[in-house]
Every structure is written in structure tokens, then in C-alpha cells.
Amino acid sequence: MAEIKNILFAGVGGQGIILASKILAAGLINAGYDVKMSEVHGMAQRGGSVTTQVRYGEKVYSPIIGKGQADLLVSFESMEAMRWLDYMNPKGKVVVNDHELWSAPILMGSAEYPEGILDAIRERAETVVIKAGEIAAELGNPRTMNVVLVGTLIKAMGLEGLDWETVIRDTVKPQFVEINLKALKAGMDQVKG
């Protein structure tokens, strides 16, 4: 528990990365970890690239990390995983949602969404690619995509033993508890072992 772990969430404003970070942080706090979480507000939310960071261990000082320090990068969008790759510890893991959101220059036709992003990430780091949106849709609620991703990151970090059911019950409205628990489990099942 002495060692501090760093998780970087990346995505696009509106994808639910803050809620996902809060779920993770709540589970870690309930388990007795010291936790710090950092988010950026303001102009970036207007369709821009957004990140949050969650750090946990016995005693955490800094709320943020610099480049080369993330043990896990969980990206809700494919190109955003690439954008933040230099924040990864090269020995860390990437969980990336196979999901493209076109940014303004691509929408306007002045740039193209890069091809082969996922392969380029795989070449550089240990990577789990999941289709969280499809998994969530199959479960019956596409909006649980972020919780599917939380499930995957929990397993990737070896945190599946913590009491996530309580966190979900504390976080979402009663009628959404079951679907979110299913989403969490489906996300965990994406990581073998």
C-alpha cells in the first residue's frame, strides 16, 4: 500500500469522465486509501480535450502527476489516448475505448481522423482495447459506457476485490443500480485473468 498509484482519465467534455473518476475515488476511499483527484474546469469543457487524475496510496501529496508517471491511462476516446500517451509510465497500461469522436478540424474536413491509432498505442504500451459503448448498449443503456470503462480499469489495476457494489449504490439513483452493476462487471470481464 506504500506505493502510490496514478490513474489518468482522458476524454472529451461530456463523456462522463468526472463521474467515472468519482466512482473510482469513492471505492478507494472506502477501502482506506489516501486519495487525491484533480480536474480542470472552464473553457476546456466546450468540446475540448479533458482529463482527470486519481492518485492513491498510503499517503498522497501531490494532486497531479507530470509526464511519464501514469500507471494506467484510461481513455474514453481513441485519439485522446494518443494525446496523453507521454503521461504514461512506459511500463504502465492503457485501457482505451474503441470510439472515435471527431474534433472540430476533422468535422470541418480540414484534417482527417488518423488511421491506425489503436495499433500505434499497442506498439508502445500494454493495451486493453474495449468497445465500451457497444457493451453498454447491449446491456440496455448506452449511458453506462463510462461505468463499463471503470470496470475495465478496476480489473486492470487489480482492484476488483474492493466493495464496488456499495459505491454504485451510493452514487447512482436506485432504478439504475442494477444496470450499472452489470456494466461494471461487463467492464471487468474485458480483462483476462
Next chain:
Amino acid sequence: MKTFMTGNEAVARGAFEAGVVYASAYPGTPSTEILENTAQYPEIISEWAPNEKVALEAVLGASIAGGRALAAMKHVGVNVAADPLMTISYTGVTGGLVLISADDPGCHSSQNEQDNRILAKFAKIACIEPSDSQECLDYMKAAYEISEQFDVAVMMRMTTRVCHSKSLVEVGERVEKDLIPYVKRPEKYIAAPAHAKKLHPVVEAKLVEMEKFSNETPLNRIEWADKKVGIVTSGVAYQYAKEVFGENASFLKLGFTNPLPMDKIRDFASQVETLYVVEELEPFMEEQIKAAGINCVGKELIPNVGELNPDIIAKSLLGEVRPLLDIPQDKLVGRPPTLCAGCPHRGFFYALKKKKNVMVTGDIGCYTLGASEPLNTTDTVIDMGASISMGHGAQRVLDKAGKGMKVVSVIGDSTFFHSGITSLIDVVYNRGNTVNVILDNRITGMTGHQENPGSGYTLTGQKVKEIEIDKVVRALGVELVINVNPLDLDAVTKALDAALAYEGPSVIITRWPCVLKKFSPEDIKEFGEKKPVCYVVEEECRGCRLCNKTGCPAIVFDKTKKKSYIDPNACVGCEVCLQVCPFKAIKKAGE
């Protein structure tokens, strides 16, 4: 039981526990959530002020009347409030007075990254710097004690990472403070020259007393460990340095940074081999320490530009370089912020872009994005309210140049109330000749939807009289005032034509709610319910991409088909693209 809180939430909790009775602020990232959270405590009267100067003055009034009071603002807001601030140091306070300055190293959401500890020193007031959420709460309570003990305003200087990071906080109970009975004291509170001359030496004496306090207070603490390296640090920089050095250095962690505890620093310095000063932005502490004749190393190694983090400190002081994964640049396209799909500003800027020989002075808000691709209309953005006053000065010189160039000044509703009104008075009074556009989206948009004097509601959701911009500008003497729906491109174009042709000051008010705003009952009555989305009739689209030139993120251009497509999940049916399409290929759903 500990609670996971942002620094801003903890500040509000600290104000509550300290017995604060009045709080005022103008919203600004990263400070905004402080007042949104004090408003959750019915014991604290919490109000949005039209600007930071007004907020600080209201808070000073509350203090003089005998209550503990809180003003909160972003760093550049303190510039606006600097006028009362510089004299509050002379008058002092009655009830404790704390000013939160939320600085933004790294310019996450700001036009500069000024270090307001320097303003605290300039104003001769106390400065404290919390480094995490627990300290935000604890230091608030300490700040009110300091404020009343020394009869001084206290600046609590926070930074983005203190405001917006969450950590565990032990909360306490509110301690009610009896209001201090009001007594008339003209020699203290009328800062006329005769009094001010007498008050200045009092201020200097207070600073001497506060320096003694600074040397003694547990807010400035030493953490002894290895004495080869000693680190003097404050604010979140302490957390970064502690992360890097841990037990491999001794720390002098300063929570009270104006006046600095120079005796304590000297004593600490004498016991370590190398003294580093680790601080974000300016060498505020370092310069004073060096001036006191104490050897230290700071900005020679640590950057004074941008935000720090543990990695930068490790690299600067220890030469540690981490291996990084490379990012192939051909796999990356920028993701700049954009005006939302359905944003009412889009229609206005699209129409404005067509006007030739105009200079566009802009202002602070979401509409700053009118400067970005593909709208590219705005020429300048400096500070709140500057669009109108800068535009006036620019027009004077452009008239002298004689090439017929006209200025269009563009400002939002909340920014107009903040400090655009006085700028417009300048234009009217001096018989200026600019076109002044007030983009009234019925809310303070960029900071996340705070009410303002024009929205008809207060911070706590109370329904109040809406201050009507149309009536305000007519009362100031503007004779050409045009109200227009910014989503109606023809109407906007006609309004601009009329205003540009007019000799004298004119105002165009574009009135349509922010697309993200939760409509009030009045909004629904005025603007109607949700509209049907738009779609592209594929066979009629010629791929001219004019619709893309509006920069709407709901419109996708398919390069293989050479056709545009509208994402029905993103479109809100604003109809701007429908008006732009020269081939009438865009239709409303249901038509």
C-alpha cells in the same frame, strides 16, 4: 468521518464553521464554486455581485457593520477589486474579512498567470496559502482569527490545483460569532487625507506585529529530516516538493506568507547545507529571502512560467529525466474548444464575418471563441469590459487614418453588467461612433451558468427584477438600439448594416439563451420549447461545405461522399446551417 472535497468546497465549509454571515463574489474559474457552496449554508447570505470591486466593497461593508465576511474571485478579479483593496489595508476591518484570490498558473482558463501574493504584499495585508483541501478549511478558520486579531484583511491565495483537486477533509461544527455592535468610527473608516496620513504608520506597525506572528504561528512549520537539503515552500508547491523529496530533505512549509517569517527562515537556512525555494510562478519568497542576505536557490533552476508539478521539480533540482513514450504526430489532430452546437453566438459571428473593413474588439466569455477557426472574426481580447472602451479608442485612431474602417465591439451580458456599462458611457459621453453588440445569452455561460443581474434570478434561485439591457443602454443615451434574434442571419445582417451606416454610438442586443441553459419558465414563454433537428437531404447536397464554415460541431463533412451530414444527437435545431445552405439541402425534421 472524512469527506472528499475540492478546495473550493472546503473553503465554503471553512467559512461556515468560522461563523461567516455574508459572502459575495463574481464568478470566475477557478473560484466560482466557492460561492455556489456557501450558498448551500442558510447561515451565510451569499450573493453574486456584478463585479469583483463591488463584491469586495459589499464584503467590507458587512465587516464594518460587524459580521465576518468573505469575498471570492479569480486572480484577475483582484485587479478589478484593487481600488478598495489598497485602502482596506489602511482602514482595517471590524468583523473578520477574507479575500480569496484563486490564481491560475498555467492559464487553464485565464488571460494571464499573475501571482497575487505580490498584490497582498503591495496592499500590505496578510497572505495565507493552503496546499490541500483540509488546509483550505483549517486556514479559513485561522484567517478570521488573524483578521480580527490584527485588524487586517487576509488574502487567501489559492491556485487551480488547490481549488479543483479533491482530498479528504475532517469537517467540524459551526461556531456562531456574535455580531460586533456597530460604532461610528470616522477616524478609521473615512480614508480622507487627514485620516489616511495617520493610518499609514498604523499599517506599518501592524506589519511588524504580523511578522512576529508569522515567526511564531504553526501555519509556518518545520519538518526536519535529512539536513543536506532544506526546502522553503508554500501552497501546492509544497505537495509537489514533498512528493519528490519525501524524507530526503527538511521542509519549512509556509502557510502564512505575508509578511514572511524571516527569522524562522534564517534559522532554518542556518541548519541545512543547501536551501531551495520552491514556489509556483514568481520568486515572491525567494527575492525577499535573498534581500535578507540568506543564500538560496530558486528560479535559477525552477521555471517561473507555467504550472509546476512533481516531475518539473524532480527534473529542475535533481536532474531526473523520466523515459517517455513517443507520440507519433501523424496520429494526432488538435481538439480545440468550440462553440456548442446550437450556440446563439454562432449565427451572430457568421453574419459579422461577412462584413468587410471592420475591426472587432472582443471580450471575456464563451464568445472569445469567435476568434477561433472557422469564424475568425475577433481582433482583440484583453479584459472584462475592454471590448467597448478599446473599440472606442481604436475608432478614434481609425477615423484619423481615414480609410473608413469601423469598429464592432462584442461583449456578453454578464460582462456588460461587470464593466461594459462604464465603457459604453465613455462612448456615448464622448460622442463615439462604434457598433456595440451585447450577446445576451440569458446567463453567465463560460463559468458554468451563474445567474446575473439580467437573468432575473439570484445565486440562491430567488426570482428578482430583471435588469433589462435594452432599457439600460437607452437610459445611457444610445439612440440606435436594435434587438435581434442571433439565430436569424438576415435579421443580424440587417442590424449590422444599419448600425455600421449610422453616425454615432449604436447598440445591437442579440437575445437568445445559451444552448446548455436550463430554461426558466420565463425563457420557455419567450423562446419556446425544444425545436426539431435539421437534416441534410443527401441528393440535394453539392458538398460546398458552407455549412461547415459555421463551425457547428453537429455537422460532419463526409470526404468520400463529398456530402455534409448532421448528427441528430448533437443538433438542437438552431437552423443557422439551414439558412447558410445555398442549395436548400438542409431541412427541418418533420418537413
